[in-house]
Amino acid sequence: MPDFITLPALVRDTAQARPDRIAVIDGERQLRYAEFDALIDRIAATLQRDGLKPTDTISICALSSIEYAATFLAALRAGIAVAPLAPSSTAKDFSAMVRDSAAKILFTDDFAANAMKDAEIDAAVKRVAFDDGTSGEAFTRWLAPEGTKPAPVTIDPEWVFNIIYSSGTTGTPKGIVHSHQMRWAQYGKLDPIGYGPDAVTLLSTPLYSNTTLVCFNPTLAGGGTVVLMKKFDARGFLELAQKYRVTHAMLVPVQYRRIMALPEFGQFDLSSFQMKFCTSAPFAPELKADILKRWPGGLTEYYGMTEGGGSCTLLAHEFPNKLHTVGQPRPxxxxxxxxxxxxxxxxxxxxxxxxxxxxxxxxxxxxxxxxxxxxxxxxxxxxxxxxxxxxxxxxxxxxxxxxRKKDMIISGGFNIYPSDIEAVAAKHPDVLEVAVVGMPSEEWGETPVAFVAARPGRSIDPAELKTWTNGQVGKTQRLAEVVLVESLPRSAIGKVLKRELRDQRLGMKAAS
CATH class of the missing domain: 2.30.38.10 (Luciferase; Domain 3)
Structure with a gap:
């Protein structure tokens, strides 16, 4: 194996070896590797024309698209870092992230423009609209003519590949900096789970998320096909999976839960699946078991941080007796x-x-x-x-x-882990989802409170659920209160925003 190859170079290798292989599918649009590589060249050349140099940065805030994928790779080919941003960001956070990244160009679309309408963006930051909409200069007018090639750039492995901003669940997002070398350590060592030239990977999580990139990068590195889903819905996912004979997919737990709950799940042909992945949020053992039982192909859970360090893998199909764990450290x-x-x-x-x-x-x-x-x-x-x-x-x-260490509740001097209580409450037949949060208590310092959403068509008596749960947990773990909610607030990749629940409840108590 070579010491280092960039992702765009691997895409070019496939474009030369298998030019007619489909690289990216976006709705009814498809680009073969030769066409995709040519588009990457045009965008890279246009970035250079606009004066961007190696180690500069661009930002992208848009729905997943062919243009998004090509622009990401084009920047990398030119030695330019990419800061992909979430359209769901607040105007304040959005402004701060664009400023922090020092982006020279901001690529957007009309959908994402809503995230920026109140944002304060420096006028020196050029805006380009992927969808030729009103959020910036039309992409098709900005783009250099067909056949335009960029000036070659030799990539230093330590140059910045991307800046992934944290979800902001604990405050202002932080820019997590990954180098080309770090990414090579991931996509250069393709997992023995089929990321080869015949892989078809369906991505229904956004391209600004590291969750998505850990599948997007190796699929393209291996010469496979990426199917982009702009906005997730359970039935739409299954329709795309069946239509394109998908072999790989990355989903977060809440997406798996919605898919498996569909009454018509069994009507879809999912026999092409080789491997499904999950990460980013707690993955219930009973949900893993249901997937293993009813969905063909293996199931791999990743545990780790966007920051890197140590990661774990649970090959659930090989260790069905370990579904309560996140697996073992990776090699x-x-x-x-x-x-x-x-x-x-x-x-x-x-x-x-x-x-x-x-x-x-x-x-x-x-x-x-x-x-x-x-x-x-x-x-x-x-x-x-x-x-x-x-x-x-x-x-x-x-x-x-x-x-999470920060979510641990210290009540009367005892350490209480919310997940232990959540696991019990979630077994109640009327409970769809539950989050336990530590709330201030004059007597105990903190005390656990459960925020609960009911299953469709079911109703929950908070007092009954509190008694039912407290009868099955330890004395120090007993709930002080059960609060009914329509749904739990989540980040775009499915993490429950416990801070919002806590702040909302404190606000309600203050108002009363």
């Missing part, structure tokens, strides 16, 4: 548990998860203090990434997650 990844004093803990003891590998971010952009907080050096000088998660190893080397 070349070392994971340990540490206590509050930074001491390594033996297997079986609960502590904060730290990890190290050759896939570690360069740091948080422009935030050395935040970078220092997430990096941790042991007494031998080894660099680790602190996950903020609490977990433990079992006797077989599989990791069970307890909770």
């Amino acid at each position: 070349g990844h070392e994971i340990r548990m540490i206590d509050e004093d930074g001491n390594f803990l033996p297997n079986g003891e609960v502590g904060e998860i730290v990890g190290r590998s050759d896939t570690i971010m360069k740091g948080y952009l422009n935030q050395p203090q935040k970078t220092a907080e997430v990096f941790w050096t042991d007494k031998d000088g080894n660099l680790w990434v602190r996950s903020g998660d609490v977990g433990r190893f079992d006797a077989d080397g599989f990791i069970t997650l307890m909770d």
Whole structure:
């Protein structure tokens, strides 16, 4: 295996070896590798024409599209970093991310323009509209003529590949910087799960998410086909999977739950699937079991951080007795548990998860203090990434997650892990989803409160559910209150926003 090859170079290799292979599918539009590579060249040349140089940055805020995918790769081909941004961002966060990334051009579409209508963007930042809409200069007019080639650029492996902004679940998003070298360590070592030239990967999560890129990158690196889904819906996903004989897909747990709940799920031909992936949020064991039972192909759960460090893999189809875990450390990844004093803990003891590998971010952009907080050096000088998660190893080397360290509830001096209570409450036949949050308590300091959404067509009596749950948990874990909600607030990739639940409830109490 070569020491280093860029992703755009691998795309070019496929364009030369298999020019007629479909690279990207976007609705009714398709581009073959030769056409896709030519479009990447045109965009890269246009970026250079506009004065962008290696190590400059562009931002992209738009729905997934052929233009989005090609522009991402074109920037990389020209040595330019990409800062993909979420259309769901607040105007304040959006402005801050564009400014923080120092983007020279902002690529958008009319859908994403709503995220920017109140944002304060420096007038020096050029805007280009992928959909030729009103959010910027029309992409088709901005683009250089067909056949235009960029000036060759030799990519330094340490140059920035992308800046992925955190979801902002704990405050202002931080720019996580990945190098070309880090990404090569991921897509250059293609997993033995079929990311080859015959792979067809359906992506229904957005391209600004690392969740998506960990499938998007290796699919194109291996010469496979990417099917882009602009906005997820369960039936639409199954229709695309059947139509294009999809072999691979990355979904977050809430998407799996919605798909498996469809009454017509069994009517779709999903026999082409080789592997399905999941990451980004807690994945219920009973949901994994249902997928294994009814959906052809394997199921792989990834656990890790966008920041890198140590990652785990659970091959659920090979270890059906370990569905309550997130698997074992990946080859070349070392994971340990540490206590509050930074001491390594033996297997079986609960502590904060730290990890190290050759896939570690360069740091948080422009935030050395935040970078220092997430990096941790042991007494031998080894660099680790602190996950903020609490977990433990079992006797077989599989990791069970307890909770986010920040979500742990300390009530009357006892540590309470919300996930333990959630697992019990979720078994109630009327409960669709539940999140347990620590709320202030004069008596106990904090006390657990459950926010619960009912299954369609069902109703929940909060007092009854509270009694039912408290009858099955430990004395210190008992719920103080059950609050009914229509649905749990989630980020775009399915993470429950517990801070919003806490703030909302505190606001309600203040108002009363």
